[in-house]
Amino acid sequence: MPSKIIWITGASTGIGKDTALTLSKAGNIIIVTARRKSRLVNIVSEIKFSEREASAFVCDVSSERSIQTTYKRIKERYGKVDVLINNAGVTVFKNFSESKTPDFDYIMDINLRGAFLCSKSVLSDMIKRKSGHIINVLSTAAKTSLEGSSLYSASKAGLMAMSDVLRKETRKFNIKISNVFPGATETPMWDSKTRAKYKNRMMDSVDIANVINTIINQPKKVVIEEIVVRPVKGDL
Numbered sequence: 001m002p003s004k005i006i007w008i009t010g011a012s013t014g015i016g017k018d019t020a021l022t023l024s025k026a027g028n029i030i031i032v033t034a035r036r037k038s039r040l041v042n043i044v045s046e047i048k049f050s051e052r053e054a055s056a057f058v059c060d061v062s063s064e065r066s067i068q069t070t071y072k073r074i075k076e077r078y079g080k081v082d083v084l085i086n087n088a089g090v091t092v093f094k095n096f097s098e099s100k101t102p103d104f105d106y107i108m109d110i111n112l113r114g115a116f117l118c119s120k121s122v123l124s125d126m127i128k129r130k131s132g133h134i135i136n137v138l139s140t141a142a143k144t145s146l147e148g149s150s151l152y153s154a155s156k157a158g159l160m161a162m163s164d165v166l167r168k169e170t171r172k173f174n175i176k177i178s179n180v181f182p183g184a185t186e187t188p189m190w191d192s193k194t195r196a197k198y199k200n201r202m203m204d205s206v207d208i209a210n211v212i213n214t215i216i217n218q219p220k221k222v223v224i225e226e227i228v229v230r231p232v233k234g235d236l
């Protein structure tokens with residue numbers, strides 16, 4: 001497969017970081033973005049040490065201006081984005097009755113509005129080129145009911161619904177939209193107690209990275225539209 005220019009949001013840790021390293025090893029040009037610059041710089045150094053191409057830009061997906069500036073800088077350096085991976089995401093574990101408006105705004109701004117804005121930033125150029133791929137890292141929480149995750153589930157289910165419509169609207173332009181639904185994966189999203197307790201049961205972020213690599217490596221006329229990936233023993 002020829003090398004692709006791939007933008008991964010929320011790539012400073014966890015699934016985003018391992019996706020960056022995996023897709024780089026597969027021969028692609030990687031752009032990592034997130035808020036924590038030092039972590040991004042370390043990832044780029046690791047990739048460049050192996051004589052592969054990568055860049056890091058600070059991008060807060062809750063800021064439209066930050067996204068627009070980032071896409072402009074990516075275009076100046078590489079000309080285009082072949083694959084956007086909407087991976088940046090956060091959660092707050094609270095029952096619905098304890099959830100407050102700032103919790104709602106925080107989760108929606110990053111998980112739903114952030115992915116909306118990043119997708120919009122790349123879309124018009126993808127339509128002009130009649131090629132491009134947007135991959136959303138959703139969650140099994142979009143498909144099943146997890147107590148203590150109502151707002152998170154709503155954000156992921158919202159992005160699923162929005163992307164399903166986008167797929168229909170952009171098929172005619174040869175654009176691929178893929179939704180990945182991971183189950184519990186051992187990353188900093190979970191607190192240290194939960195990680196220690198379930199470490200052997202959770203998936204590793206590199207497992208999700210490998211699935212994303214498979215999604216990207218499909219033939220030109222094939223799209224994996226949805227893929228659910230769970231630990232063998234199921235949800236926690």
Ligand SMILES: NC(=O)c1ccc[n+]([C@@H]2O[C@H](COP(=O)([O-])OP(=O)(O)OC[C@H]3O[C@@H](n4cnc5c(N)ncnc54)[C@H](OP(=O)(O)O)[C@@H]3O)[C@@H](O)[C@H]2O)c1
Binds near residue numbers: 010060090139
């Ligand atoms: N771990 C799981 O069990 C699991 C399961 C299903 C789905 N997921 C999804 O997988 C994705 C990655 O999560 P993870 O598990 O790898 O957790 P993580 O290690 O906490 O990664 C979250 C990433 O999002 C970034 N981020 C947070 N707020 C941001 C903002 N305002 N702007 C830009 N980036 C922001 C963080 O970077 P900065 O803080 O540096 O900005 C970080 O790189 C998320 O969408 C999550 O919902 C995770």
